[in-house]
Amino acid sequence: MKKMNQLVFTAIILGITALSSCKKDDHDHDHDHDNQTGTVVVKMEHVWGMNNAQFSLNSTLVHPMNQDTMTFTTFKYYISNFKLKKSDGTWWTHPESYFLVDQSNASTMNLNLGSIPTGEYTEMSYTLGVDSIKNVSGAQSGALSTANNMFWSWNSGYIMVKAEGTSPQSANGSFAFHLGGFSGANNIVTQKTVSFSSNALTVSHDKTSEIHMTANPAKLFHADPLSAGTMVMMPGIKAKSMATNFYGSFAFDHLVE
Amino acid sequence: MNGAVITAPFLLRMPLLTINNTIKLNFMLRNISFFIVGLSLFSCNKIQNNKEEGLTIKIPSYFPQPTYKFINNPLKKATFEWGKKLFNDPSLSSDGTISCATCHAQTHAFADHNVPLSAGVNGAFGNRNTPPIFNMIWSKNFMWDGGINHLEIMSVAPLTNPVEMNESMENIVFKLNQSDTHKTACIKAFGTSEITDAHLLKALTIYMSMMVSSNSKYDKVLQKKSNFTLDEGIGYSLFLAKCNQCHTEPLFTNNSYENNGLDLVFNDLGRGKITENSEDNGKFKVPSLRNIMLTYPYMHDGRFWSIDQVLDHYDHGIVHSPTLSPTLSNGISLTTLEKSRLKAFLNTLTDQELIGNPIFF
Numbered sequence: 157m158k159k160m161n162q163l164v165f166t167a168i169i170l171g172i173t174a175l176s177s178c179k180k181d182d183h184d185h186d187h188d189h190d191n192q193t194g195t196v197v198v199k200m201e202h203v204w205g206m207n208n209a210q211f212s213l214n215s216t217l218v219h220p221m222n223q224d225t226m227t228f229t230t231f232k233y234y235i236s237n238f239k240l241k242k243s244d245g246t247w248w249t250h251p252e253s254y255f256l257v258d259q260s261n262a263s264t265m266n267l268n269l270g271s272i273p274t275g276e277y278t279e280m281s282y283t284l285g286v287d288s289i290k291n292v293s294g295a296q297s298g299a300l301s302t303a304n305n306m307f308w309s310w311n312s313g314y315i316m317v318k319a320e321g322t323s324p325q326s327a328n329g330s331f332a333f334h335l336g337g338f339s340g341a342n343n344i345v346t347q348k349t350v351s352f353s354s355n356a357l358t359v360s361h362d363k364t365s366e367i368h369m370t371a372n373p374a375k376l377f378h379a380d381p382l383s384a385g386t387m388v389m390m391p392g393i394k395a396k397s398m399a400t401n402f403y404g405s406f407a408f409d410h411l412v413e
Numbered sequence: 414m415n416g417a418v419i420t421a422p423f424l425l426r427m428p429l430l431t432i433n434n435t436i437k438l439n440f441m442l443r444n445i446s447f448f449i450v451g452l453s454l455f456s457c458n459k460i461q462n463n464k465e466e467g468l469t470i471k472i473p474s475y476f477p478q479p480t481y482k483f484i485n486n487p488l489k490k491a492t493f494e495w496g497k498k499l500f501n502d503p504s505l506s507s508d509g510t511i512s513c514a515t516c517h518a519q520t521h522a523f524a525d526h527n528v529p530l531s532a533g534v535n536g537a538f539g540n541r542n543t544p545p546i547f548n549m550i551w552s553k554n555f556m557w558d559g560g561i562n563h564l565e566i567m568s569v570a571p572l573t574n575p576v577e578m579n580e581s582m583e584n585i586v587f588k589l590n591q592s593d594t595h596k597t598a599c600i601k602a603f604g605t606s607e608i609t610d611a612h613l614l615k616a617l618t619i620y621m622s623m624m625v626s627s628n629s630k631y632d633k634v635l636q637k638k639s640n641f642t643l644d645e646g647i648g649y650s651l652f653l654a655k656c657n658q659c660h661t662e663p664l665f666t667n668n669s670y671e672n673n674g675l676d677l678v679f680n681d682l683g684r685g686k687i688t689e690n691s692e693d694n695g696k697f698k699v700p701s702l703r704n705i706m707l708t709y710p711y712m713h714d715g716r717f718w719s720i721d722q723v724l725d726h727y728d729h730g731i732v733h734s735p736t737l738s739p740t741l742s743n744g745i746s747l748t749t750l751e752k753s754r755l756k757a758f759l760n761t762l763t764d765q766e767l768i769g770n771p772i773f774f
Contacts, residue, residue, distance in 0.1 A: 294486075294565030295611040295618075302569050303582040303610045309569040311687050312562040392689060 193271035194359040198238070198280075198367045200257055200265045201409070202231070205374045213259050213321075219374055222381035226331070230320040231259035231373060232306065234286050234299070237347075238269050241279035243356055248272055254286065256299040256306060276356040280367060284403045285316040285345035288338040311390060313338055316345070317399055319376060326386040333376065335399045337391025344391070344399040350408040358413050366412035372405035468493055468619075470550075473627050475635060475663050481550040481564045481622060486615040488622070495598035496620025497773070499613055504592075505585055506578035507534050513571065513578075513617070516543045519773050522704035522764070523547060523624055529715025537576040540681055542715035545708050547626040547767060548701065551664055557697045557713045559670060560687040568617045569610075582610045589613060624773070626703045627663075628766035631758075635663070641761065648758025655745050656755075659699045659738070665762065670696040671738040674731035675712060683713065685736075695736050703762045720759065724752045 202211040205220035213228050235257060238250040250269050258264040290300060291313045306315045317335040337344045350369075359365050378401040380394060388395050468488040472479070486492070499505065503512040516531040517523040523546035525531045531543045541557050555561040561570060571577040572585060589595040589608045596606040603612050631649075633639035641649060652660075661667040670684040672695040679685075685694035697713045711717040717726065727745040731737070747755065 292562050294563040295614040297609055297611045301582075301610050302566065302614070303586050305581065305583065307566070307569065309561075309566075309573050310556075311560040312566060390689075 192274045192361040194274050194361055195364040196240070196269040196272050196357070196359060196367065197364060198267040198269065198282075198369060200235075200267065201368065201370045202259065202265075203370055203372050205372065208370075211259075211373055217374075219377055219381070221374075222377065222383070224323060224325045224377065224382045226321055226323045226325075226377075226382070228259070228319060228321040228373070230318055233257055233284070233317040234306070234314060235267065235282060235284055236286060237281075237283040238267075239281040240269075240272065240277040240357070241281070243276040243278055247281075248277075252298075254290070254299040256304055272359050274359050274361050276358055278352055278356050280350045280352070280357075280408075281347065282350075283345060283347050284406065285336075285399075286314040286338070287345055288343075290314070291338040308334075308336065308390070313391065317376070317402065319373065323382055323386070325382040328386070331382055331386040333388045333395075333398060334390075335388060335395040337395055342391035342393075342396060344396055344403075346399070346403045348403070348406055352408070352411060355411060357411055360413070363413075368409040368412065370405075370407050370409050371402070373402065375405040376402045468623065470623065470625055471627070472625070473632060473636065473663070476627065477551065477664075479550040480553050481618070483622075486565070486618060488619060489602065491598070491601035492603070492616050492619040493623060493772075495595070495602045496616040496618070498595065498598055499617055500620050502595075504588055505572060505580060507580040507584075510534060511578050513568070516571075516577075517546050519768055519770075520707075521545065522626065522707045522768060524708040527709055529710050531577075533574070533577040534579040537579075539574070539576045541713050542710065544700065545704060546621055547624045547703065547764075548664055549624065550622045553668060554698070558684050558687050559698050564621070565611075565614050565618045568614055585613065586610050624767065626764040626767045629703065629764040630761035632663075632764075634761070642757065644754045644757040645761050648754035648756070649761075651747075651751055651755050652758050655747070656702075658740055660702045665702040666699045669699055671699055671741075672696045672734065672736040673712075674726070674733065674737050674741050674744075675716070677732050677734050679734075681713065692736060695734060702759060704764055704767070705759050706763050707768070720756060721752070724755065728752075 203209065204211040204217050207220070209217075211217070211228075211231075213231065215227065217226050217228070218224070219226060233256075234254065236254045238253045240248045242248065253267075253269065255267045256264060257267075286300065290296060295302070300314070302309070306318060307313070308315060313336050315334045315336045317333070320330070320332045322330050335344060350367075352367075357365055357367065376398045380398050380401075385394065388398065468490050470488065500513045500517075503509050503515070505512060511534055516525040518526055521527065525543040529542060530538045530540065532538060544557065549555070549564055549567075552564070553562075555564070555567045556570065561567050569582060572580055573582060586608060589599075595608060599608045599612055599616075600606050602616055605612075630639055630641075630645075634641055653662075659667055659669065659671060670693060672683075676695065679695040682694045684696040684698075685691060687693070705711075706720065709718060709720065711720070711723050717723050724747055727741070728747045729744060731741050731744045733742070
């Protein structure tokens with residue numbers, strides 16, 4: 157009986173805790189209403205090779221290192237979890253930022269981070285890929301919808317980079333690289349930080365500030381030319397190698413305020 | 414923690430009838446705290462669980478807590494009803510010929526109609542036997558190889574597999590948004606007529622979550638509502654001694670992946686295909702034995718037509734390969750009499766209430 161009393165007591169405390177935490181939540185909604193905000197858009201630009209040649213779908217490209225001839229038909233990847241560091245050292249976190257950048261749809265290259273408190277920001281942090289939690293939490297919507305064909309149905313997880321196309325260097329004429337992996341040695345989810353160097357990003361009331369970034373898809377094949385295989389369909393060493401090289405090419409270019 | 418609380422109002426626990434007083438006391442205590450936490454939840458969270466909309470899953474006290482927590486997808490009658498419509502709608506397949514129910518029939522505990530492999534669109538065949546659907550909310554991973562990690566996204570695989578329903582999620586969403594019936598059902602379930610893949614996957618989840626098998630004769634015996642015959646009772650003892658280690662009661666699976674000695678060379682790597690670890694080659698998920706008499710043929714490829722063949726396999730058919738389950742290295746010796754008693758027990762795992770439950774009609 158003593159044990160029972162203890163347990164009932166614990167249960168009551170638990171109940172009260174649950175109640176009071178709910179009340180706290182209600183109060184939290186009242187904060188930050190009168191603060192002014194501006195808009196921040198991250199603009200992605202894709203270049204081919206170190207000389208910043210234009211990257212586009214359905215055009216013939218020659219890889220600068222291994223001379224493979226490639227024509228891309230699909231190029232998509234996930235970028236997520238944007239955070240901006242204020243000049244006072246605190247971070248602003250985008251509440252639900254998952255973007256699917258799709259080369260075939262120019263509007264997806266502009267990542268609208270929405271309304272952000274005005275002020276000076278010195279750094280940006282973001283994630284390439286989709287964090288592990290979203291890979292194991294069931295049906296998602298928006299950029300993470302399974303209707304985007306960026307999800308492995310038979311071995312759950314997001315395809316974080318998808319590059320498909322044709323090449324005379326491929327025995328069957330085509331190539332398809334579906335890169336992903338969110339756990340263990342095969343994890344390709346990568347957090348990156350950008351410093352806006354001497355110029356801080358200024359977010360002004362009712363104005364749009366742009367952060368221009370570049371990425372180089374040729375880097376996918378930096379260590380893994382088509383001669384070493386034209387298809388990856390699951391997480392593994394090769395997916396990790398290709399993603400790591402590609403993710404390394406993401407760079408801050410300039411600000412437009 | 415959160416999930417358990419959210420689920421709490423919907424999960425009623427059945428009265429425990431057990432031989433052990435300690436368990437009884439623990440159960441009582443658990444229920445009291447359950448109730449109080451539940452109450453505190455009612456007082457602040459607005460969860461749609463009024464009597465009109467709510468659904469109840471009755472969980473026997475000897476079952477573990479479900480894995481699926483109904484987070485952002487409460488048990489609602491409207492969601493269930495839409496899920497039923499979706500489950501039975503062949504227009505979800507690429508050519509409009511095959512629904513989920515085509516290969517998951519209630520009469521067969523939501524497995525296929527006693528075929529080794531199931532025919533998909535264009536008469537295509539896969540390489541694995543259609544598993545039954547029940548007690549899914551207790552599963553952590555799905556399919557024979559456990560490659561799917563969440564109940565809500567499980568349906569994507571059969572919907573999109575070229576040898577099953579062969580449709581893209583994009584096109585399914587497009588087709589559903591052309592249907593007034595589905596749009597109306599989506600409004601009732603989720604408050605919007607703009608159907609997304611997440612909506613339809615969640616509705617299918619709620620429908621499948623109601624497929625709970627917990628009313629077999631075995632359950633009624635545990636609940637002291639029935640008694641085993643002599644053969645069934647001896648069969649149960651044999652089962653506990655020889656089978657329960659992997660087919661662990663009350664769900665009759667330990668949710669592990671095992672190589673049960675079918676082949677020397679694996680033409681299907683099973684779990685190894687998912688983990689890319691050769692130590693998992695030839696391993697498949699230990700299937701539940703509930704409703705086993707309804708779901709022949711057996712094994713991941715449906716190679717054994719009868720339960721007798723299965724018992725013979727364990728008795729003297731084990732093939733030794735590097736990944737063979739250590740528990741099977743000497744097989745499981747069974748006399749003819751033991752086999753017949755085991756079968757008598759396995760018969761008590763058939764759940765007539767599930768296969769006759771009119772909510773699925």
